[in-house]
Amino acid sequence: MTNEIDRRRFVGGLAAATAFAASAHGARGQVPKPASPLTISVIDAAGSLALTQPVFENYRKARPDLVGRFVFTKAPSPELPGKLKAQQAANRVDIDIALVGTDAISAGAEQQVWTKLFPDHAAALPKLADIYAPDVQRMQAVTQGQGVCIAFTPSGPLLEYMPDRVKSPPTTTAELLDWCRQNPNRFFYARPSNSGPARGFLMALPYLLKDTDPKDPAKGWDKTWAYLRELNNFIEYYPTGTAVTMKELGDGSRDMITSTMGWDINPRALGIVPKEAKTIALKGSHFIADAHFVAVPAGVAPERMAVILDLVSFMLSPEQQALAYDEGYLYPGPAVKNVPLSAAPAASQKTLAEFGREEYEALIASVPVEMPLELNQMAQAFRIWDMEIAGKKKP
Incomplete structure (x- = not known):
């Protein structure tokens, strides 16, 4: 984080x-x-x-x-x-x-x-x-x-959303992409190299999408990079850190962001995000510690x-x-x-x-926990994201 x-x-x-x-x-x-x-x-x-x-x-x-x-x-x-x-x-x-x-x-x-x-x-x-x-x-x-x-x-990832603006939150990666098509610029995540929730989202996608090798971002993430390129069309920009995503969720600029258990609890406790915000784990989630x-x-x-x-x-x-x-x-x-x-x-x-949320203890007990990428692979994933996702963002 x-x-x-x-x-x-x-x-x-x-x-x-x-x-x-x-x-x-x-x-x-x-x-x-x-x-x-x-x-x-x-x-x-x-x-x-x-x-x-x-x-x-x-x-x-x-x-x-x-x-x-x-x-x-x-x-x-x-x-x-x-x-x-x-x-x-x-x-x-x-x-x-x-x-x-x-x-x-x-x-x-x-x-x-x-x-x-x-x-x-x-x-x-x-x-x-x-x-x-x-x-x-x-x-x-x-x-x-x-x-x-x-x-x-x-950690997570989780999706955090405002229930008054997201009546039926996505439950799968396909539903998230479809929701973003219908609600452009209302979903948001930060640069993974400086954001725990974004980093978890990036590293969890190969498990959710059943990519060939979740530990090899260069050769085993074809579905993940294709998904993020498509998602890129409906995201306005990528902030440098998580705090901006929380602020924009709180002030109504966004309706849904990537989050984690800690990033859900703490900003609500500090009043940055409204207390009534909700979270959801996508079906088939693997948490990235x-x-x-x-x-x-x-x-x-x-x-x-x-x-x-x-x-x-x-x-x-x-x-x-x-x-x-x-x-x-x-x-x-x-x-x-x-x-x-x-x-x-x-x-x-x-x-x-x-x-806190009662459901978090159940998630901790039931969702598989994966370790982050090895050091070299993580640095490689960040480079690819910077070039292929943020670097291809149209101004």
């Missing part, structure tokens, strides 16, 4: 955080103290600060001897790998931690900008196989050792790396993972096992009680 929408944040769990920090250090050994507390630079290209900023502050309070402050910045996901590549070429890396989705992980891996965390630094991190559920372990494998999954969702990761740019100094690895371990503690429920942004959110909603802050529980 991307980071376009500002979100209300909560802070809590300091006592539990401190207790975890002590136990974690005892298990792995004392982290070498820097000469003075570090200033750690964090760049967010996934919207992950909505979930993790309280965790960073909890760590700073728990370990003031290691970190004096965090500096937070944001960047569009497609731009981050190039920015890091330029810093590395100049031998002036000033970013310690990147919060990224599968898009930036894939593009960054292609440009070789990330530190190999596994197996190179595995000894300083928790044994992930012991704390992740099977789907999260599969998602972690997508990083090829270049990131650590800190939040997870089965989504996640947020911590990645470390290559070139970070070793003394800083020791603190960063300790911080990542802290982020994976159950107490800090409970904050990932947030306001439904990456629903459910926690990446580690055995973190129930009852462990989340009261504000999260209240939001999900009001804006």
Whole structure:
């Protein structure tokens, strides 16, 4: 998911955080103290600060001897790998931690900008196989050792629509295309390389359309690319990120958009999309899992790396993972096992009680969950979409 929408944040769990920090250090050994507390630079290209900023502050309070402050910045996901590549070429890396989705992980891996965390630094991190559920372990494998999954969702895609304007929502890909023919420019999705809902829609179509190889966008997606070319005729333009699609659904400019469970819940909770909006999963859906990761740019100094690895371990503690429920942004959110909603802050529980949907638990239990494309294939899919779909859009 991307980071376009500002979100209300909560802070809590300091006592539990401190207790975890002590136990974690005892298990792995004392982290070498820097000469003075570090200033750690964090760049967010996934919207992950909505979930993790309280965790960073909890760590700073728990370990003031290691970190004096965090500096937070944001960047569009497609731009981050190039920015890091330029810093590395100049031998002036000033970013310690990147919060990224599968898009930036894939593009960054292609440009070789990330530190190999596994197996190179595995000894300083928790044994992930012991704390992740099977789907999260599969998602972690997508990083090829270049990131650590800190939040997870089965995601979608879903279609989100306004029921007063879409009386009979499409239930199949054929019905969606027919609806768009009859209602040109009323359906909308964003550029997949910078939008979780659009990325999920793109990668789910080969399953829905029964393409020859859902994992090979170059040779196995003939039906998918043909479908998107036809759909292209009825879409006005493609925004750079998800937030624009939510805004235009909310203000009446569009009637239906691509969405996910989290992108449905969170903008309604924030009042960007009307509460009465509805969602539907197309028949035969396969969900494409989504996640947020911590990645470390290559070139970070070793003394800083020791603190960063300790911080990542802290982020994976159950107490800090409970904050990932947030306001439904990456629903459910926690990446580690055995973190129930009852462990989340009261504000999260209240939001999900009001804006969550009962049917989502049934969808999570019944819809097959697929992993995103491998890193190279994902980058390839984005290139093809940029050239063959957006690039062929008539002005």
